[in-house]
Each structure stands twice: as C-alpha cells, then as structure tokens.
Amino acid sequence: MATLKEIVDLVHGWYPPRTAESWDAVGLVWGDPEHQVSKVMFAVDVTPEVAAEAAAWDADLLIAHHPLFLKPVHGFAATTPKGRSLSTLVKTGCALLTAHTNADQALGGVSEAMATALGLADQEPIIPTPAEPLDKLTVAVPADAAAIVRAALAEAGAGSIGDYDFASFTSTGQGRFRPLAGAEPTIGTIGTIEEVEESRIEVVLPRTRRRDVVTALKAAHPYEEPAYDVVELADAEVAPGGTGRIGTITPVTLEEFGAQVAAALPETYHGVRVGGDPTRRIRRVALCGGAGDFLLDRVLHTDADVYVTSDLRHHPAAEFLEKDGPALVDVAHWAAEWTWLPVVAERLRDAVGSGLDTRVSTLVTDPWTMRL
Incomplete structure (x- = not known):
C-alpha cells in the first residue's frame, strides 16, 4: 500500500509530464494525495462503463x-x-490519473510495449528524443568558500548527471583584481591590485535551471562582483526513449505478419487492415502506438519493410504505398495502446510491493462496434 502522492510520483518519474505535448492534459485529475491506495485499475479510456468497473x-x-x-x-x-464518468469515480473515492503523450515516447511506454507485444528485437526509436539542453557554468571563488558555493550550486539544480548529483570539477589558481572607488570588497583595499588563491568550479546544469543556479551562485558567493560565465553546450546526446519504434522479427510474409499482429493484439471489430503485396518478405518493422500518420514521411526513409500504426487515412496511405516504401498495417487505436496497460501495471506493482492490487480493464472502448 502507498499514498496517492507516492504512486503519482512513481508514474511521473517514469513518464514525466513535462515531456507531454503542449496541447495535452496529463497528470492527476482528481484525488487526495494523502489518501492510501491499495487497488489500482488501468484503462485506455475513461468511459462511464470503465468508471463503473473501477467503482464496482x-x-x-x-x-x-x-x-x-x-x-x-x-x-x-x-x-x-x-461528467458521469468522473462523478462515479468521485462518489466511490477513486482518484484519476492520466498519462498520455508523456507515456508514448518513454522507455517502458506505449510504443515500446506494442513493439514488445509484436515480438520486435533490437528496438530503437524511429525519432530519438533529444537530450535536455545543458549549460556549463564556471565560477572563480576564494578557496575557503569553495565548498559553500559548490553546495549552493548543487542545491539549485546544478551537477546532476544521470544517477549522480553534486557533480563538479575544481581546479586552483590565482585571481587578480583591483577594487575601484565605490566598491565594497570582501578582500583587498580600494586602489590596490589584489592576488587571491581561488578555486575554479565547473558544473553542468539543465538550461531550464540557469536562472535558479545563477541566483544561488550570487547569493552564496562572498564577492561583491563574482566572476562567472555560462556556456550553452552542444546537443550531442539523446535522451532515453523517443517517438515510435523500429526493430527486427524472424522473416515472414506480409500476410503472415498481419496474422501475427491480429493474434498479438486484443480483438476489436476494427480488426487489422493490411496494405501491400501479401507475399512481401517482412523482417524490419516500424510502428507507432496510437495515431501515427505523422511519421509516414520519416518511416519512408528507414529500412523498414512494414509500418504498423492506427487511424491511417485513405489518401496519405495510398500515396505512401505508391512510393514503393514499406507495407502498411493499420490496427485499432485502442488495441495498440492497450498493450501498455499490463506493462505499467506490473511496473507499479513491482515498485510498490505487497499490499498493492492491480487490475487491467478488458472492456473494449474502441468506438467501432460492428463490422458487416
């Protein structure tokens, strides 16, 4: 058992809300962060039927x-x-948390779960996520104040690298300056050149933390006018995760691959639609959970033999196939994204441990209810 806040923090740690698209609405919709949570249900959509299942x-x-x-x-x-859906949840004290586009690209997210369900090996993002932009701050400080300044920089968000924090580099040297009229020097006298044993501290920081780090530096530094510089680092790395996935399967025909997809995903009336030569050899598979037609041009320039996604429209699909690129497999939006639910349920159960019960809703909330 855990508090709602503890579970929200876990989910947001895996799928940070800041990585969601600007138009999205993710996070805690309602609930008391201090309430204890022992039963968590997972679903793709919040419908009155799903809310009723959670309440029951x-x-x-x-x-x-x-x-x-x-x-x-x-x-x-x-x-x-x-309104009925949320009212049902509120009446029974069931909190609501959503993870949408922040869960699409992440490690352990929707596209990765779908790729794993389809048996893709050697998975890579179709579009890697750029790493968070970084700055490097360098400051000179009297040697006896170096520890204080290093601590202030770290507390403000500098020096975090992967699973480490308080990371910095310090070298020593001599600082020279001459206080002018009007100055109130910590060290030295007006009009006299002063030489001081100083430490040169270098730290890396997220660009979004620049203002906070510089403010902390000025507050902790003993000098009236501290000497420092901030340099924007080149984006040389990529963050874990990314948009879509591409990987490898044991070679099969397109017709056989379509059957494998249908068997791997939950059954819906939408079914699985396939575009391309049924006898085509399929080895490299690109995919995107949810609506993925925005990746068509990018996929066309990969070595994929087939692209699996949802909500493909007539004209973009036809024009894509006319270019002799990968084949297409269109699956139900709900079915593709449902593959993530057991993954995050197991992840949460493992993180919280005994005392937490989880349930993945199998109610089909795909909007299509007949195929004639």
Whole structure:
C-alpha cells in the first residue's frame, strides 16, 4: 500500500509530464494525495462503463491513457458521459490519473510495449528524443568558500548527471583584481591590485535551471562582483526513449505478419487492415502506438519493410504505398495502446510491493462496434 502522492510520483518519474505535448492534459485529475491506495485499475479510456468497473471493484485509483478532459471545462455535471464518468469515480473515492503523450515516447511506454507485444528485437526509436539542453557554468571563488558555493550550486539544480548529483570539477589558481572607488570588497583595499588563491568550479546544469543556479551562485558567493560565465553546450546526446519504434522479427510474409499482429493484439471489430503485396518478405518493422500518420514521411526513409500504426487515412496511405516504401498495417487505436496497460501495471506493482492490487480493464472502448 502507498499514498496517492507516492504512486503519482512513481508514474511521473517514469513518464514525466513535462515531456507531454503542449496541447495535452496529463497528470492527476482528481484525488487526495494523502489518501492510501491499495487497488489500482488501468484503462485506455475513461468511459462511464470503465468508471463503473473501477467503482464496482472498489478501486482507489484509475490510471488512464487518454485524458478525460482534453479541453478545459467549467464543471463535470453528470448530465454528460464525461461528467458521469468522473462523478462515479468521485462518489466511490477513486482518484484519476492520466498519462498520455508523456507515456508514448518513454522507455517502458506505449510504443515500446506494442513493439514488445509484436515480438520486435533490437528496438530503437524511429525519432530519438533529444537530450535536455545543458549549460556549463564556471565560477572563480576564494578557496575557503569553495565548498559553500559548490553546495549552493548543487542545491539549485546544478551537477546532476544521470544517477549522480553534486557533480563538479575544481581546479586552483590565482585571481587578480583591483577594487575601484565605490566598491565594497570582501578582500583587498580600494586602489590596490589584489592576488587571491581561488578555486575554479565547473558544473553542468539543465538550461531550464540557469536562472535558479545563477541566483544561488550570487547569493552564496562572498564577492561583491563574482566572476562567472555560462556556456550553452552542444546537443550531442539523446535522451532515453523517443517517438515510435523500429526493430527486427524472424522473416515472414506480409500476410503472415498481419496474422501475427491480429493474434498479438486484443480483438476489436476494427480488426487489422493490411496494405501491400501479401507475399512481401517482412523482417524490419516500424510502428507507432496510437495515431501515427505523422511519421509516414520519416518511416519512408528507414529500412523498414512494414509500418504498423492506427487511424491511417485513405489518401496519405495510398500515396505512401505508391512510393514503393514499406507495407502498411493499420490496427485499432485502442488495441495498440492497450498493450501498455499490463506493462505499467506490473511496473507499479513491482515498485510498490505487497499490499498493492492491480487490475487491467478488458472492456473494449474502441468506438467501432460492428463490422458487416
């Protein structure tokens, strides 16, 4: 068992809300962070039926992939389906947390889960996520104050590298300066050149923390006018995760691969649609969980033999196939993203340990209900 805040912190650690698209609405929708959570249900969509299932199971938290309120609302009256859904959860004390585009690209996220479900080996992102922009700050400080300044920089967010923090480099040398009229020097006298044993401290920091780090530096530094510089580092690395996935399978025909996809994903009336020569040899597979037509041009220039995604439209799909690129497999949006639910459920269960019960909803919330 854990508090709601502890679970939210875990989920946000795996799928940071800052990585969500600007138009998205992710995070804790409702719930008391201090409440204890012993039962967590997972679903793609928050529908009245899913909310009723969570309530009937006495869930303390529903984690959903799709936001319930993607657009701002001024209330959630039970006269609408969305309002009924949230009202049901509120009545039974079931909190609601959503992880949408922040879960799409991440390690252990939607596209990776789908790729694993389809048996892809040697998985890589189609578009790697750029690493967070970094700065490097260098400052000279009297040697006896170096420890204080290093600590202040670290507390403000500098010096975190991977699984390490308080990382810095210090070298020693001589600082020279002459206080002028109007100065109030910590060391030295007006009009006299002063030489001081100083430490040169170098730290790396997220660019988003620049203002906080510089402010902390000035507050901790003993000099009236500290000498420092900030340099923007080149984006030489990529962050873990990225958009879509591409990997390798044991070679099969396109027709056989389509059957494998249908068998690996939850069944829906939408089914699996395939575009291309049924006898084509398939070894390299590109995919994107959810609606992935925005990647068509990028996939065309990979070595993929087939691209698997959802919500493909007639004209973009036809034009893509006319270019003699990869074949296409179009699957139900809900089915593709459902593959993530067991993954995050197991991850949360392992992180919290005994006392946490999880349940993955199998209610099919794909909008298509008949195929004639």
